[in-house]
Amino acid sequence: xxxxxxxxxxxxxxxxxxxxxxxxxxxxxxxxxxxxxxxxxxxxxxxxxxxxxxxxxxxxxxxxxxxxxxxxxxxxxxxxxxxxxxxxxxxxxxxxxxxxxxxxxxxxxxxxxxxxxxxxxxxxxxxxxxxxxxxxxxxxxxxxxxxxxxxxxxxxxxxxxxxxxxxxxxxxxxxxxxxxxxxxxxxxxxxxxxxxxxxxxxxxxxxxxxxxxxxxxxxxxxxxxxxxxxxxx
Numbered sequence: 001x002x003x004x005x006x007x008x009x010x011x012x013x014x015x016x017x018x019x020x021x022x023x024x025x026x027x028x029x030x031x032x033x034x035x036x037x038x039x040x041x042x043x044x045x046x047x048x049x050x051x052x053x054x055x056x057x058x059x060x061x062x063x064x065x066x067x068x069x070x071x072x073x074x075x076x077x078x079x080x081x082x083x084x085x086x087x088x089x090x091x092x093x094x095x096x097x098x099x100x101x102x103x104x105x106x107x108x109x110x111x112x113x114x115x116x117x118x119x120x121x122x123x124x125x126x127x128x129x130x131x132x133x134x135x136x137x138x139x140x141x142x143x144x145x146x147x148x149x150x151x152x153x154x155x156x157x158x159x160x161x162x163x164x165x166x167x168x169x170x171x172x173x174x175x176x177x178x179x180x181x182x183x184x185x186x187x188x189x190x191x192x193x194x195x196x197x198x199x200x201x202x203x204x205x206x207x208x209x210x211x212x213x214x215x216x217x218x219x220x221x222x223x224x225x226x227x228x229x230x231x232x233x
Contacts, residue, residue, distance in 0.1 A: 010045075010053070012060060022060055034059050038067070040169055041074030041219015074219030076117075076172035083117060086124075087174035087222045121171035122147045125182075128175070129164060132182045136205055138189050154216060155181045157188035173216065174223040180212035 005026040013019050020043070027035075027046035034056055035046045043063065045056055077083045082091050083105050090105040092113060098104040107116045126145040133140035147168040150156075156165045164185050170178045183206040191198035202209055220226035 007047075010056065010060075012057075012064070014064070022056070024056070036060065036063050038217045040076075040216065074221065076169045076221070077113065080113060083113070084172035084221045085117075085120075086171065087177075087225075117171065118147050118168045121166075121168045124171065125166050125178075128178065129182050129186065132179065132205075133186055136183070136186055136201075138186050140186075155185045157185040159189050159192070170216070172221045174221070177212045177215050177220075177223055180206050180209050181216070183209070 007024050007026045009021045009023045011019055011021050022036075022043045022045050025044055025046045026049060028049065033048050033051050036059055037044050037046065043060065045060070047056065080092060082089055084090070085105060088102075090103060093104045093106055094109040095104075096106070099106040105117070107113050122145060125147065129143075129145055130140055133143075143162045143164060146163060146165045148165055149169065150167045154167050154170060158164075166181065166185075170181060183202055187198055187201045190201060206212070215223060215226070218226070
């Protein structure tokens with residue numbers, strides 16, 4: 001979606017008492033009053049200016065009935081206490097003694113947690129993308145990998161600039177889920193559009209692409225494990 005702006009959120013309750021938030025994005029370019037999209041374990045409502053809140057509520061409630069369990073409030077970081085990295089929950093610490101402890105995410109007290117997370121992800125993403133390029137027989141020489149936080153995409157490939165960008169929140173997911181996005185973006189080096197040949201290449205190297213893509217939308221950081229409701233916290 002182009003021309004969007006985060007303007008707030010609305011909180012709803014399920015029948016079991018569990019609450020979830022719907023993030024509101026103002027989308028001036030859309031033709032519909034409200035459109036809903038699950039993303040990163042959240043439900044996002046793209047709305048026209050001055051839309052009646054009752055319309056949002058009606059669509060959200062309808063979506064809940066048709067898609068139970070797809071909008072857990074899953075954030076890669078929680079209250080500056082922990083982060084998810086490659087499907088694992090790690091406590092944030094500034095204690096140097098825990099620097100190499102796999103249960104912790106070490107960030108010096110003078111560092112910004114998000115920036116440190118982003119930096120570590122970018123290094124990881126470059127290594128994985130380079131490895132996948134070799135596996136797929138695609139030239140990756142001279143390419144840069146960058147990280148950002150996007151509204152409606154998970155990655156972007158620009159062969160003319162030799163740049164691939166990823167949403168750094170993908171760092172929260174188990175590696176095989178991130179692999180699906182890597183394969184997708186590398187395939188754009190060969191095919192710029194989303195043609196049948198493009199998807200033939202994607203599915204050749206990632207046969208379970210659709211299921212992994214769905215895990216991203218649902219915020220299942222731990223992959224199949226998060227399909228168990230008792231393992232979502």
